[in-house]
Amino acid sequence: MVAPRLSALGNCSRLARGFHALRSYATSSSSVNPTEVSHFNALASTWWDPHGSSRLLHLMNPLRHDFISSCHALKPHSTSQEGLRYLDIGCGGGIFAESAARLPNTATVTAIDPSMGVIEVAKQHARKDPILQEPGRLEYLNKAIEDLEVPQLPKEQYDVVSLFEVVEHISTPAVFLTSCLPFVKPGGWLILSTIARTWTSWLTTKVVAEDVMGLVPRGTHDWSKYINEHQLRAFFEAQDGWGANGGMKVLGCVYVPGIGWRMVAGGERWGNYFFGIRRDP
């Protein structure tokens, strides 16, 4: 019984990132209440602390790139000449956004989060790296996706739109996902990671993390919001122009103490997983 406990840990830290995104997406970005702000501020100071509460997210980050690369390997990219355009939705302190911006084949990264505090943390941290200061490489916006102007031309759209550890905190994921879709360039990918709604995840996130170990405040997780892979699949199958010709990929991942995060085929059925879907060219 190692796995449940592991994903409990993975999840509670993962949560740190999704928490503030929670209601802002569901309602409006100005409705953040004071308890959330202070809870978040406590998190913000340790966002980039290698031993802080976001440690597991930091450790997971390389796998996100591995997953994106594996999606690109399925369908070789045509626009990579000028470099890839990334949109990171719910960017938090910028763990993924910074790393994407440093990659040699990246043209630009736009990273958004509705919480003012995290965007501030992200901007402060990006000051530490001259590469990230290069004009156009990395831009943080304190916005929810609904506040972002919907691009009309493919060159304004993105090759990669990422939603890491976000959808499980959204009350109306279908509405939310629908508003993300127009940002993906034809031939580009929507990439997300989340956690499945299973007995294992209920046990690890609700019972172990919240009740038994008290790692996160009670009620932080709303298990009923967790989304299973087949639900995502059904959502995209209902969309026109997505995932044709094998343009879809799912892969589970699990955190093993002492070893780190590992991709596990089939892991999407009981814990954390990545989901990638391509917009038909």
Added chain:
Amino acid sequence: MRARVPYSASRAKFHPLWTCHARQPHTRYATAAPLRPEIYDVVCVGGGPAGLTLLTAIRSTPATSKLKLALIESQDLTPARTWKLPSDQYANRASSITPKSEAFLSQIGVWPLIDPTRLQPYHHMRVWDGLDSSSQISFSSPSSPIATMAENSNLQQALLQRLEELAPFSTFDSTKVASIEDGPSPSSEDSLDLSSYPSLTLSSGEKILARLLVGADGLNSPVRTYAGIPTRGWDYERHGVVATVKYLERNNHHGDNKSVIAYQRFLPSGPIALLAMPGNYATLVWTTTPSKAAKLKTLAQEDLVALVNAAFRLDNVDLEYMSRLDGGHTEELNWRSRVAGVEEDEARIPRWVDSVQQGSVASFPLRYRQTDTYVSSRIALVGDAAHTVHPLAGQGLNMGLADVQSLVNTIEYTVKHGGDIGDEMYLDRYNREMWMQNNRMLGVTDKLHKLYGIGWGPVVGIRSLGLKMVDQLGPVKGWLMKQAGGIGT
């Protein structure tokens, strides 16, 4: 995983020599024209085998080949570039390069540039107990060599040559690191913040900044001191005496590489080893007490030759007696070996040493050191800066090369995943991979040293029984040999 020393606190208080001025006002930066010091991706302090290999490996790896690099070395590198010795002379500092190290050096394009006429592979090892000569253990590896002897200068020259083939980088040689402190505080609330970047002041007065600062700066590593990483260990009260020796010429012998043997005998004061160099030459490494080492260095050439020959032939009691003499060792040895009836058999003991190369006798104090961690934020330690091992297993340099290989893999992984190469969380991959592995090697060599430092009856009996058993136990022997050849783990 070991607990880390609190970073800033320890930096400030650890060693006054390498100060941390982060919290003092940076008037220099504020008043003078704000000309920012050059920022390098990797600054390597130390151009020994570990440091040069690091730069070569970074340049030879496609993903990391474009990183901006700087090397700081206190010595002048010109003599190392132009190093040349006639074929009847060998440098006294030679190391046995394991097949694993050789494979790595080949992979980064260095091995083909090493002067092959000055390399000596060996396929056999003879190891025995100084107090019980009957318990000899022999290792053989018929197909591939156990290891290859190479002069450190030969390796260093090949590394420098290889680096010249690759993209240029900044070399500050004949330059010392004068001080290391935290980088400048940002000039305004939203300007670039380099305060976490180590800032080095060179003896030339120049200042440079490092995204990742690598300490390949040997035993007394200034980088390690700056990082406040404690190192633990002890001095062995032993010195390693090294020299280049020449064997007596042999009649009608066909030099066959496959028959070359490395010899090591464990005397109570430490092991003595003869490691073959090409032709009739060999490198002597004799570990002994500081007073005996001092004595060996003052002996007349022929007396030293006699003592070396005695050390592989006579009982410890006779040897102890001989080493107290101030001269006349040759006659003493002739007499004693005749009485003892030493049987000359090259398969068991080395041939007679004939001479010692002029000026090649030198000695080094031996130490055991392991740092608590090899990494901290924007810092990595490699080679002797990270650990120092007893030379009895001939692993010091090889461990440094393995560190470099692992660190460069880590840097490559970081670059490929968009990380900051100075990020401790990525650097930790290197630490996790190498710390335990090195600790095991350090422990084994230390225990061997201690075990063989005992001259007490029962222990000698047990350990020679051990050697005999090992010799008969194929798998155990195979494992030991793999360790010696670095192909284990």
